[in-house]
Amino acid sequence: MPLTREQITDALVKIVGTDQVVTEEAVLKESSIDRFRRFEELHGVFTQPLPVAVVYVRNTNDVSAVLGFANEHCINIVPRTGHTATEGGLETVVENSVVLDGSSMNKIIKIDPYNMQATCQCGTSLQDLEDRLREAGYTTGHSPQSKPLAQLGGLVATRSIGQFSTLYGGIEDMVVGLEAVFPNGKITRIKNVPRRAAGPDIRHIIIGNEGALCFITEVTVKIFKYLPENNILLGYTLDNMKTGFEILREVMVEGYRPSVARLYDQEDGAYHFSHFAYNKCVLIFMAEGPKSIADATAEAIESIAGKHSECVKVDTRYLKTWFDHLNWDATDVARERAEIVETKNIGNTTEISANWDKINQIYETCIERIRNEIPDMTLVGGHSSHSYINGTNLYFVHYYNVVDCKPEEEIIKYHWPLKKIIVEETIKAGGSMCHHHGVGKHRTPWIRDEYGSSYYILETLKKAYDPEGIMNQGTIYPKR
Amino acid sequence: MNVLVCFKIVPDLDRLSIDDWMIDNCARVETRFVNKIINPYDESALELALKLSEQARGVGVAVTLQALTIAGGWANLALKKLRALGYQEAVRIESEEELSFDPEKVATLIATYIHNTNSIDLVMMGRQNSVGDNAKTPLLTAELLKWPCINQVTAVEIDTAGIYQVTSIADEGVITRKVKPPCLLAVGNAPFSYLRVPTLKAIKEQAAQPVKTLDTAELRLFSPFLPLISGVELLDLKIVNRKRAGTIIEGKNAAEKAGILYHSYLKGWLADL
Numbered sequence: 001m002p003l004t005r006e007q008i009t010d011a012l013v014k015i016v017g018t019d020q021v022v023t024e025e026a027v028l029k030e031s032s033i034d035r036f037r038r039f040e041e042l043h044g045v046f047t048q049p050l051p052v053a054v055v056y057v058r059n060t061n062d063v064s065a066v067l068g069f070a071n072e073h074c075i076n077i078v079p080r081t082g083h084t085a086t087e088g089g090l091e092t093v094v095e096n097s098v099v100l101d102g103s104s105m106n107k108i109i110k111i112d113p114y115n116m117q118a119t120c121q122c123g124t125s126l127q128d129l130e131d132r133l134r135e136a137g138y139t140t141g142h143s144p145q146s147k148p149l150a151q152l153g154g155l156v157a158t159r160s161i162g163q164f165s166t167l168y169g170g171i172e173d174m175v176v177g178l179e180a181v182f183p184n185g186k187i188t189r190i191k192n193v194p195r196r197a198a199g200p201d202i203r204h205i206i207i208g209n210e211g212a213l214c215f216i217t218e219v220t221v222k223i224f225k226y227l228p229e230n231n232i233l234l235g236y237t238l239d240n241m242k243t244g245f246e247i248l249r250e251v252m253v254e255g256y257r258p259s260v261a262r263l264y265d266q267e268d269g270a271y272h273f274s275h276f277a278y279n280k281c282v283l284i285f286m287a288e289g290p291k292s293i294a295d296a297t298a299e300a301i302e303s304i305a306g307k308h309s310e311c312v313k314v315d316t317r318y319l320k321t322w323f324d325h326l327n328w329d330a331t332d333v334a335r336e337r338a339e340i341v342e343t344k345n346i347g348n349t350t351e352i353s354a355n356w357d358k359i360n361q362i363y364e365t366c367i368e369r370i371r372n373e374i375p376d377m378t379l380v381g382g383h384s385s386h387s388y389i390n391g392t393n394l395y396f397v398h399y400y401n402v403v404d405c406k407p408e409e410e411i412i413k414y415h416w417p418l419k420k421i422i423v424e425e426t427i428k429a430g431g432s433m434c435h436h437h438g439v440g441k442h443r444t445p446w447i448r449d450e451y452g453s454s455y456y457i458l459e460t461l462k463k464a465y466d467p468e469g470i471m472n473q474g475t476i477y478p479k480r
Numbered sequence: 481m482n483v484l485v486c487f488k489i490v491p492d493l494d495r496l497s498i499d500d501w502m503i504d505n506c507a508r509v510e511t512r513f514v515n516k517i518i519n520p521y522d523e524s525a526l527e528l529a530l531k532l533s534e535q536a537r538g539v540g541v542a543v544t545l546q547a548l549t550i551a552g553g554w555a556n557l558a559l560k561k562l563r564a565l566g567y568q569e570a571v572r573i574e575s576e577e578e579l580s581f582d583p584e585k586v587a588t589l590i591a592t593y594i595h596n597t598n599s600i601d602l603v604m605m606g607r608q609n610s611v612g613d614n615a616k617t618p619l620l621t622a623e624l625l626k627w628p629c630i631n632q633v634t635a636v637e638i639d640t641a642g643i644y645q646v647t648s649i650a651d652e653g654v655i656t657r658k659v660k661p662p663c664l665l666a667v668g669n670a671p672f673s674y675l676r677v678p679t680l681k682a683i684k685e686q687a688a689q690p691v692k693t694l695d696t697a698e699l700r701l702f703s704p705f706l707p708l709i710s711g712v713e714l715l716d717l718k719i720v721n722r723k724r725a726g727t728i729i730e731g732k733n734a735a736e737k738a739g740i741l742y743h744s745y746l747k748g749w750l751a752d753l
């Protein structure tokens with residue numbers, strides 16, 4: 001017999017104490033969704049089953065005890081930290097779920113400048129860690145746009161990436177070691193060493209698990225010297241994305257590692273750079289690091305861009321205002337919410353990656369299909385913001401007016417069909433359907449196509465670590 | 481009913497970086513390098529007019545909307561966007577001049593356009609601009625036209641008899657008045673007035689249609705309001721150095737302190753007034 005809501009609440013209170021268990025309806029409502037369903041939420045519509053409670057854990061033992069209890073009674077657990085998820089990872093799709101919130105576990109445990117690593121609890125906001133590090137002359141090198149809001153647990157759980165990734169890498173390149181709790185309550189620690197060859201790298205079972213395998217309680221990341229005085233920002237306008245991809249590729253292939261390497265198309269560019277780039281694509285680079293490296297990187301980029309006659313250099317002062325407003329904080333989120341309510345215009349994003357020989361084709365096909373197939377579009381464009389030796393990502397940006405439909409139909413009429421086009425075209429071309437937001441709940445229909453024969457490995461992880469299927473049902477793995 | 485909404489494109493001051501808030505020798509802030517937006521109060525006026533035309537349709541009154549800006553060719557994009565949103569006409573008075581500190585000139589150009597058009601019965605515009613910030617343009621325009629002007633407007637509707645019902649904020653609170661056209665509305669902090677967003681399809685349909693452009697000099701030639709143009713040209717801005725220092729008046733009691741205050745400070749100052 002499954003436990004009732006009251007029985008679950010009583011048991012949780014016994015485990016962690018009354019103050020840590022919140023059952024207020026308003027809190028449960030906002031805890032039943034994430035950004036993916038914000039149009040419904042903004043219109044007071046909640047379509048997902050409300051969780052029983054939100055449990056604010058204080059330490060690893062709390063996490064272990066709650067998971068052990070949930071596992072025994074087959075209660076679905078949705079792990080959460082910063083609540084900035086974009087793909088439905090936080091939706092409580094199963095009746096009587098419990099949201100396990102790690103945001104109170106927010107201690108920066110140790111900053112170790114000799115071994116160049118920092119250890120934090122899962123609820124540490126990246127902004128707090130970064131501010132502390134910068135005061136001491138260091139940085140994590142991680143700078144997702146959600147830096148002021150997202151927290152270490154979620155950042156690791158989604159395989160997040162930041163705006164300086166071309167130099168510092170994604171979170172998977174930064175994480176040294178971790179502590180995580182598995183559904184049976186087992187606490188596991190992976191030690192912090194420079195490298196190991198003692199079997200497969202098990203960090204990658206935890207990094208990117210989106211709360212579908214375990215709960216991350218502690219993270220240790222590398223730190224780097226923070227040398228902003230050496231930064232060199234470069235920008236160019238150009239006529240088409242194809243040339244831009246070629247330039248990005250050449251910079252990477254020739255061995256240069258600017259921290260920022262971004263290419264915007266005309267539509268997305270107009271949104272950010274209308275003051276200098278009307279109807280133009282925009283390329284932006286930032287060379288950083290020790291002065292000699294930053295100077296050499298900038299010089300090489302100038303020479304590579306200079307070979308393309310359509311590239312016109314932009315006064316850096318135009319880019320500085322953009323660079324100084326890279327991140328989104330609570331004020332931006334509040335403004336966006338007001339705008340959506342008033343204008344019924346909403347924007348979302350879909351991020352994919354592919355090799356150099358396929359990226360432009362994916363870009364062109366998706367943009368054309370969206371323009372032709374999706375109604376009421378007000379903006380469809382994109383940018384590449386993370387480049388690698390063998391390819392790059394594309395961050396599609398899609399805005400539409402919600403017309404003639406109920407708030408709960410917005411996803412069906414617009415968002416799913418849009419995602420479907422981008423995901424299907426990407427997988428068809430051999431790319432990856434998720435570059436950095438995770439699978440969440442809304443890309444699971446294509447998870448088998450994404451993995452192909454290697455889905456066996458992914459599937460077996462779930463069977464091995466979460467045999468009762470209590471961890472964030474419907475996330476990464478299709479709902480049972 | 482013909483409604484004209486006047487708007488201005490301004491630098492988005494929220495996008496200025498902290499170090500850019502440096503005031504140069506001419507008391508100006510460098511805004512060339514930030515995005516441009518429609519002045520937020522004007523944006524509200526543009527949206528309120530769209531809402532008005534929808535409400536008018538509901539009561540069977542035909543309302544046509546015109547948008548007007550005084551700017552260079554770079555403003556055509558915004559004008560076309562407004563046409564894509566339902567403005568029947570979008571007009572640009574050609575000018576690259578910096579008019580932020582010359583509300584008389586702006587008001588004269590707008591009033592001349594209205595006078596020459598001879599068909600507009602309601603004018604809406606934001607009550608003030610983020611740069612220059614004199615809040616004079618709507619008042620001066622109304623004065624030139626000899627039209628009534630309502631300030632701090634937050635909503636407007638029309639009835640079947642063509643009478644406007646205007647809601648505004650005054651010292652006493654929110655007031656709603658019935659107004660017979662012609663009339664000028666200076667829009668203030670109106671709730672629910674983010675400008676809606678045109679679809680790509682509507683923008684594409686408008687892209688090839690040219691924007692109606694008028695020449696400033698030509699317009700002035702036919703202006704009945706010419707003598708009112710200030711003739712003042714902004715040459716320079718200087719920061720007024722207002723240094724203040726505090727003095728603590730010492731005294732045995734309040735009466736003695738008041739006496740010192742009067743004799744040593746206030747007496748001479750009051751005599752100068």
Ligand SMILES: Cc1cc2nc3c(=O)[nH]c(=O)nc-3n(C[C@H](O)[C@H](O)[C@H](O)COP(=O)(O)OP(=O)(O)OC[C@H]3O[C@@H](n4cnc5c(N)ncnc54)[C@H](O)[C@@H]3O)c2cc1C
Nearest residue numbers: 081082083084085089144145151153154155160161211216
């Ligand atoms: C405005 C905005 C900008 C963004 N920009 C970027 C960007 O530049 N780069 C980028 O990568 N992402 C970006 N994102 C997406 C989002 O911020 C990231 O996915 C981030 O990593 C989520 O962190 P969080 O702490 O908010 O996690 P949450 O939203 O709380 O959770 C995200 C997912 O991780 C799981 N999870 C959370 N905590 C834990 C835990 N302790 N253990 C196990 N699983 C857990 C959740 O169940 C969920 O599936 C952006 C989002 C917004 C709203």
